[in-house]
Amino acid sequence: MIEVKHLTKAYKGRIVVDDLSFNVATGESVALWGPNGAGKTTVIRCILGLISHQGHITVAGFDTKRDSTAARSLIGYVPQEPALYGALTINETLALSCRLRNLSLDLVSETADLLNLAEPGRKRVADLSGGMRQRLAIGISLLADPLILLLDEPTSSLDLDTQRQTAALLQSLKRPGRAFVLTSHRVQEVEMLTDHVIALDAGRKVGECTSKAFTSTWGIQSWLNVTLPPHQAAPAQTRLEAAGYQSQQYGRGVLLQVSAKEKADALTFLHNARFDVLDFEVWR
Amino acid sequence: MTIRIVSFTGSNRTPPRNYPPVVIASKVIQEARRDWWFWTYAGGFALLAAAITVTATQHRTLTSSGGFGRALASLIALVQLVITLMSLTLGARQLSSERESKTLVFLLTHPVSRTQVLLGTFAGHVAAMSASVLLGFGVAGVFSALRGNPIDPGLLLRLTALSCLLVAATVAIGVLVSTLVQRGSAALGVAISVWFCMVFLGDLGLMGATVATQLPTETLFAAALLNPVEAFRLATVISLEGSLDALGPAGTYAVDTFGRGVAALAILVLGLWTAVPLALSVQVFQRRDQA
DSSP states (O other): OEEEEEEEEEETTEEEEEEEEEEEOTTOEEEEEOSTTSSHHHHHHHHTTSSOOEEEEEETTEETTTSHHHHHTTEEEEOSSOOOOTTSBHHHHHHHHHHHTTOOTHHHHHHHHHTTOSGGGGSBGGGSOHHHHHHHHHHHHHTTOOSEEEEESTTTTSOHHHHHHHHHHHHHTOOTTOEEEEEESOHHHHHHHOSEEEEEETTEEEEEEESTTHHHHHTOOEEEEEEOOGGGHHHHHHHHHHTTOEEEEETTEEEEEEOGGGHHHHHHHHHHTTOOOOEEEEEO | OOOOOOOOOOOOSOOOOOOHHHHHHHHHHHHHHTOHHHHHHHHHHHHHHHHHHHHHTSSGGGSOTTSOOHHHHHHHHHIIIIIHHHHHHHHHHHHHHHHHHTHHHHHHTSSOOHHHHHHHHHHHHHHHHHHHHHHHHHHHHHHHHHTTOOOOHHHHHHHHHHHHHHHHHHHHHHHHHHHHOOSHHHHHHHHHHHHHIIIIIHHHHHHHHHHHHOOOHHHHHHHHHTSHHHHHHHHHHHHTTOOGGGGHHHHHHHHHHHTTHHHHHHHHHHHHHHHHHHHHHHHHHHHSOOO
16 A cells, blocks of 8 residues: 655755655554654655655555655545644634545534534634644544545644543544554554554664564563652652652653563652552553 | 544545635635734725825815826825735745644645645635725725715726736745745745835836936836836826826836837736746745645
8 A cells, every 4th residue: 555665865964764665555554663753754744745755655556756646635644733724613624625635515514523523613723722633633634534544643742631532533443444654652552553563763664563562572661650649749750760760740740661560669669758659550 | 521432434425526726725715814914904905095095085186087196196006015015925924834834734735736735825815915905996996986086997997907917926926935935934024025125126226227327218118027016007007097207218118119008018027927936936836845
């Protein structure tokens, strides 16, 4: 469905994607995984024909340099932070996308209904929350029932609750024949939404594996979200950092990056330091 | 907030036929209708047009029976100053601000070509600005009628049509600026500089050059035609049967040489000032990375 051959992209002499090749078969879900700056978003932009590049990309046989319009007609795209027209309402935005794709305007109300956007349909996009905007972006990407969904870190700008809801929504969109390409640095999302993982670093492919073997192959760590009384969050984070844990204040407590075997140790450390652990949750 | 898990199957309905430039132009008009800046510009133009008409029609004796009165002359000057500024800045703001706000990516991830996006944006702005011109001249026409000294509707229509040509040329130049300059604020600055050169420096520079270098009249005429604002002035004065004195030596030479065909020549120049910047914009827009 998607063939990327020797893709190279440089910005002002700095190579951000370096001789990358991979294929995505019909119905396959592939994650481009890597840290910020790995080149994930650049690959997506090249597939969409937004930026010039060296190498060849074909989407269902359409060369994205020569037939980028035909290639894009098969693609639904969900960006990291949806950039939509603030002055337009939800319904107007969906209608605009329908018109640009020559789709029936009946899809506006259908899509709004399906994504719980019917009630605020007359709200301007500028007045929507981040989660609602992302749902709208997902709705737009689905209007043409595309064969390919390109998801560029679709949950990274959302709060935790909305992240989980959006990931569940995206999972429900998988169907036979539809290919997914997801860029993410969130392990849970990669495992949940994809079958195959391509790891990128500094624009180069540094490995690939199935998503089942993902955590063991790459020694992935988990996130431990610990809920504490509000006044204890800052001192707890300071103590954890001093003890060598990578942590940050988060919500009503702290968020720590730990290996699978360290989870209990971190909780014991907090308990021994006389912090009142009210609750905890493990994210992967 | 809860999200229902959905099974999205899409639609198999017969698709309607929409032409992307028309869709994008409609979107630009829709946005303009809700844009505070656009209404400030349009309202300002309408107010000025009304004020000029009221002032010019105060003394009936100063409005010639030939139709090319003070009111029309003042409206032409107003178009040269205000409409040119509005069109240039709105044109220059569009693509660069879309690039900054990343809404350009929204458009370009749809199955539309870059040329279609650019032409749709151009057409939308020309339509919105032309509506603004119609509003202003409509107000001027109503006020002149209320003052008991109505401007000839035929002349007003011709002035409107010629003003729309100037709008098309200056929006095209604005769009070219927005394709060349990446940042919105910089594009706005360049657009204002271009406006200043076209409206003030062009005229003064030409006069200065004539005095300093004793430019032959035909060269002066050719140089005047290089400026779309001057071409507009030439076309309107000739088309509205105005006094040739208003055109200076270059205009008199043009009328002597080309007769009334000079209006057609000036309109052709305005057409070129639309087509050439648009063609250049398409070239630049297609080559540059847009994300």
